[in-house]
Amino acid sequence: MLEYQLTTHSYEETEELGAKVSKLLEAGDVIVLNGDLGVGKTTLTRGLARGLGIKRNVKSPTFTLIREYQDGRVPLYHMDAYRLESSPDEDLGFDEYFNGNGITIVEWPQFIKDEIPAEHISINITRLSDTDRQIVFKLHGDKYADRKFGDL
Numbered sequence: 001m002l003e004y005q006l007t008t009h010s011y012e013e014t015e016e017l018g019a020k021v022s023k024l025l026e027a028g029d030v031i032v033l034n035g036d037l038g039v040g041k042t043t044l045t046r047g048l049a050r051g052l053g054i055k056r057n058v059k060s061p062t063f064t065l066i067r068e069y070q071d072g073r074v075p076l077y078h079m080d081a082y083r084l085e086s087s088p089d090e091d092l093g094f095d096e097y098f099n100g101n102g103i104t105i106v107e108w109p110q111f112i113k114d115e116i117p118a119e120h121i122s123i124n125i126t127r128l129s130d131t132d133r134q135i136v137f138k139l140h141g142d143k144y145a146d147r148k149f150g151d152l
Contacts, residue, residue: 018047
């Protein structure tokens with residue numbers, strides 16, 4: 001497993017980091033986002049979507065579970081598994097997303113941990129101050145070995 005760590009100092013920097021990350025992603029990639037409520041998971045996703053060429057406003061999928069964005073260079077599937085804490089055994093067809101033709105981002109992945117593919121990117125966001133965030137990328141699996149996350 002490869003690991004990279006960096007710090008952003010504003011909402012805009014976190015979003016811009018997402019745009020840079022998008023250049024390293026391919027169809028079939030799965031990203032799990034970890035961090036407290038309000039730490040910037042959706043902000044990072046918004047930048048990632050912008051980097052993929054998605055024009056629609058990216059919002060948290062908290063009340064819809066999955067938001068799909070089809071208008072970028074590859075589809076983006078943005079999931080929020082928080083509401084699945086009480087019903088993790090439901091078969092909601094995650095495999096179709098994880099093995100599909102898009103990039104899947106999962107917020108609150110601990111609630112569907114048995115569904116997450118072994119090969120994935122884990123991004124942990126920690127609040128250091130009102131504006132500063134520590135962001136740690138962990139690349140799980142050989143498919144990510146040649147990606148240039150160290151250049152971010």
